[in-house]
Amino acid sequence: MSQSVESRTRIKSERYESGVIPYAKMGYWDADYVIKETDVLALFRITPQPGVDPIEASAAIAGESSTATWTVVWTDLLTACDLYRAKAYRVDPVPNVADQYFAYIAYDIDLFEEGSIANLTASIIGNVFGFKAVKALRLEDMRMPVAYLKTFQGPATGLIVERERMDKFGRPFLGATVKPKLGLSGKNYGRVVYEGLKGGLDFLKDDENINSQPFMRWKERFLYSMEGVNKASAAAGEIKGHYLNVTAATMEDMYERAEFSKEVGSIICMIDLVIGYTAIQTMAIWARKHDMILHLHRAGNSTYSRQKNHGMNFRVICKWMRMAGVDHIHAGTVVGKLEGDPLMIKGFYNTLLESETDINLPQGLFFAQNWASLRKVVPVASGGIHAGQMHQLLDYLGDDVVLQFGGGTIGHPDGIQAGATANRVALESMVMARNEGRNYVAEGPQILRDAAKTCGPLQTALDLWKDISFNYTSTDTADFVETPTANI
């Protein structure tokens, strides 16, 4: 034996020869892979670098989001390594777009820690989005297996229980965000809460960036807002609430604010998406424990969800947030001022509300999903909507939604109460017409005019906002169908 120990023990398998070999050949591509019921599935939209084969790019994504590194490592052989390798199993060209592909990837359930969004996302969106072999990458959808979902709490309260607690049935919830977002003192702030609720809204809401600034510290806001809530509740004989935003710099601060919101008798508190997945899950568990409804404002999501070729689709955020356990999430209006293609929005709403969804490519649902009895998240429609659009809102969004009119309530020329009443009357008249079997979408404007005959504030609102619409083409649209984006 003249060979050195190194050469005698060098691994003979081609797969484990040191160096760089294509990911597809490393075991991250398997066209014949049979999906297991317990697999986590992901669909990525891949734009490979020029000259990179789409299958190799897909395998690379599978590799980098599971076990692979850029070179071969012998320590793989100490593990049941095939199990830990994600498998790209299908690559389709994106319809009507050159150089983009949909890559389907399967991950074994044991790649992920039970009940941890942070761990799931550290794999799925951890490193791969900066990967040089792809020019752009977007996570479009995921399928969560029932076995994995059962390790999550899900929504602290959920739609059905929220309706029972609020005693509101058969119609969308009505809300409004206090405006101006910044600058009001605590006492003036509570005035807006009181007026809006007394006028007929179910909820008022702190905005995402109202925390504890020099012009109004958080306790002032909490105390005055609760005076507004309780006074309005007594005036109407109805349950009402105000989302107290407990977002803060540290978890300790958030706990302190959340505890205080409970102490002053609030039924709902609020967090922003920017606090991070771990903090969101923590607050959801706190909310379940304390019978508190938990509202999530999706602050920051458009930085990564809006562009079609890179980032992640909002429907994936919807899935993660249903698992993480929030009760409300902003999910688009279709007709308002913010991004929202009708079919895409429908897909988000179905993801939040249905017990089971089938594949629905026009809505962007690439996988069938069984929600394993996780409760339902209430979508919130907010941003540039007003009473004159009520027929469209009810048609697009249905009953299970919070319709949130900020400017559309507080901007009413006769005051906030009048604005709130206009919205409530518009909503109730539209629901009544729909239930009566009328063609409420076509007859919507007439139904509103008729309702305005006994409601002056509604007439004023209809006159004021009659020409307001936001007809811009959405950037995030379905690939499988042409979508009309204009609203009447």
Added chain:
Amino acid sequence: MRVTQGTFSFLPDLTDEQINKQLAYIVSKGFSANVEYTDDPHPRNSYWELWGLPLFDVKDASAVMYEISSCRKAKPNYYIKVNAFDNTRGIESCVLSFIVNRPINEPGFLLQRQDFEGRTMKYSLHSYATEKPEGARY
């Protein structure tokens, strides 16, 4: 004041024709329907008295309308509401609820405040109507 619980309380009181159309909707959806009444409209009064059991498998709106009329006759000065229930898996709850009768005079609620340290306040709603014994309130 006007208690604005229920789906249509911001509209003028529903006519019997309008109520009938809502009942037809309930029947067409396969929901069950029941009638409840109370003389304590506190918003946290979750359990109004049942006017009989919910009508399951109801095929005809007039059966519900008949119960509304009988309840009105027996309790003319009470709050009366109709609830619809959907027993579909994942819902299994009330899906529509609206007031079909209310007392002539609605005295409303007193907001009671109890001061605590740090300007915190315990609030409670007191229903003026409940100052009189049950059955003699309106």
